[in-house]
Structures are given as structure tokens and as C-alpha cells.
Amino acid sequence: MKKKLLGLLVVVLLLSAGAFAEVIYSQDFEDNKMPDDFLVVEGSWRVLNGQLIGESPNSSVQGRVVFGPVMDSFVYTVDVTILNVVESTRWFSIFFRSTEDGSAPYHMFTIRQGASAHNGTELAFRHPQGYWDVRRTKPYERDFGFRETFTLTVAVDGDLFLYFINGELQFAAYENGYRDEGIFGLHVNGCRVAFDNIKIEKYEHSKFRQYEREAY
Numbered sequence: 001m002k003k004k005l006l007g008l009l010v011v012v013l014l015l016s017a018g019a020f021a022e023v024i025y026s027q028d029f030e031d032n033k034m035p036d037d038f039l040v041v042e043g044s045w046r047v048l049n050g051q052l053i054g055e056s057p058n059s060s061v062q063g064r065v066v067f068g069p070v071m072d073s074f075v076y077t078v079d080v081t082i083l084n085v086v087e088s089t090r091w092f093s094i095f096f097r098s099t100e101d102g103s104a105p106y107h108m109f110t111i112r113q114g115a116s117a118h119n120g121t122e123l124a125f126r127h128p129q130g131y132w133d134v135r136r137t138k139p140y141e142r143d144f145g146f147r148e149t150f151t152l153t154v155a156v157d158g159d160l161f162l163y164f165i166n167g168e169l170q171f172a173a174y175e176n177g178y179r180d181e182g183i184f185g186l187h188v189n190g191c192r193v194a195f196d197n198i199k200i201e202k203y204e205h206s207k208f209r210q211y212e213r214e215a216y
Contacts, residue, residue: 025068025184025200038067041102043188051081052195054188058086063188064095066102072181073157073203080111081149081194088114088143090190094152095126097182104130105178106185109154109163109171113191115140123161123171128178135175140165149196155211157203162211172215 027035029047038045043063044055056063078094091112098106110122119137127133144150155162163171186195205212 022201022204023199024071024074024202025198027067027198029196035067038065039100039102040065041185050196052186053083053192054092054186054195055192056188056190059090059190061189064102064185066098066100066183066185068184068198068200070100070181070183071200072097075153075155075199075201075203076184077151077153077197077199077201078186078195079149079151079197081196082113082144082146082191083194084146084192085113086190088112089117092189092191092193093124093187094154095185095187096154096156097177097179098185099179100183102185104128106182107156107161107177107179108187109152110134110187111140111144111152111165113144113146115144116142121163121165121170123163123173123175125175125177136171136173138170140170151197155203155208157205160212160215162208162215169211169214172211174215 029050032047034047041064043061045065054063091110093108093110095106095108104126105128106126108124110124112120116139120139122134123136125133151166153164159174161173
């Protein structure tokens with residue numbers, strides 16, 4: 001009986017270790033310091049009360065910070081809270097496959113505070129020449145309320161892009177991007193946004209099979 005219990009314990013521990021091993025990178029800002037690997041590219045960025053606050057005063061300031069490992073396939077999750085906007089058309093994004101200095105090109109999941117607009121959410125790219133390349137737009141079911149936290153997730157594998165808001169699929173797409181791998185970033189434009197609970201995991205087809213079937 002003791003051998004069976006010991007064997008079961010070993011299996012549970014192995015499964016638990018496997019689950020934890022899937023997380024490649026995480027950051028929760030609990031020490032209230034800017035992480036050493038975070039590079040501020042533009043805009044104002046500071047850690048306050050266990051959150052990263054990014055601020056861009058107007059639409060001309062492309063506030064960006066980049067961080068993390070170089071990856072090609074991944075699941076990238078961030079909690080986001082809009083604190084203030086210049087106007088409802090202003091936006092933030094989580095981006096990925098970025099250059100190490102945060103310059104173009106990179107790939108984006110962009111959301112306006114007025115997320116219920118026809119272009120409230122975007123599957124977009126920053127072109128190598130520095131202009132926006134918006135491939136797909138879609139309204140969200142409602143606007144992003146101030147001081148209301150949403151969880152954004154992008155699951156990426158090759159040319160497959162799956163974007164989620166609070167676990168609900170927003171985009172399932174096949175698109176040719178500009179980079180096959182890169183690091184990760186956060187972007188603010190004419191707004192002040194709090195970011196927290198960053199997690200980057202390995203992409204597992206078994207977890208996303210049902211959504212892969214919806215991509216076109």
C-alpha cells in the first residue's frame with residue numbers, strides 16, 4: 001500500500017513539475033521595482049503599488065517597453081487596467097516578436113478604450129518602415145471601463161494568431177508577419193494603463209485545438 005501511495009505521489013509531483021515547467025517567464029512587480037530586463041523605449045513607465053504604469057500624453061507618443069526572452073511560439077498573458085485616456089479612440093497594445101530595442105517591426109493585439117467601436121480591437125503589425133499595418137478589426141462586446149481589469153492573451157504558433165479577452169476568443173487568424181521570433185512588449189498611445197501578472201508559456205496544440213479550427 002505504501003509503495004502505491006509513493007508511486008502516486010511521484011506521478012503527481014511529476015505532473016505538477018511539468019505544469020510549472022511550461023511557464024517560461026513571469027513578472028508580477030511585487031517588489032515595486034522596474035525589472036532589470038525591462039527596456040523603456042518611449043513614454044513614461046514606472047512601477048507603482050505592484051503594477052507597471054505606462055503613460056503616453058498624446059497620440060504622437062508611442063509609449064513602449066520591451067522585455068523577456070526571444071521566442072517564436074508562445075502564449076503571452078497580461079492583466080490590463082485603463083486608468084485614463086485623452087479620448088476614447090486612444091489605445092494600448094500588448095506586442096510580441098519585437099526587436100530587442102523595441103523598434104519596428106513587431107506584432108500587436110491593440111485595444112481602444114472605446115472597444116465597442118467597429119475598430120475597437122485590432123490584429124495589427126508595426127511595419128518595418130514604421131507605419132501601422134492593420135490586418136483585422138473587430139468590435140468587442142463593450143468598452144473597456146476605467147479601472148476595470150481585463151486579461152489579454154495571445155497564443156501564437158508560426159502564422160497562427162489567437163487573441164483572447166478574458167478567455168473569450170476575439171481573433172483566430174492566419175497572417176504572414178514580419179518576424180518569426182522576438183521579445184515581448186507593452187504599448188500605450190494617448191492613455192495611461194496599468195499592466196500586471198505577465199506570463200509567457202509554451203504553446204501547446206492540445207490546449208488550443210478547438211480555436212485553431214476557427215482560424216482562416
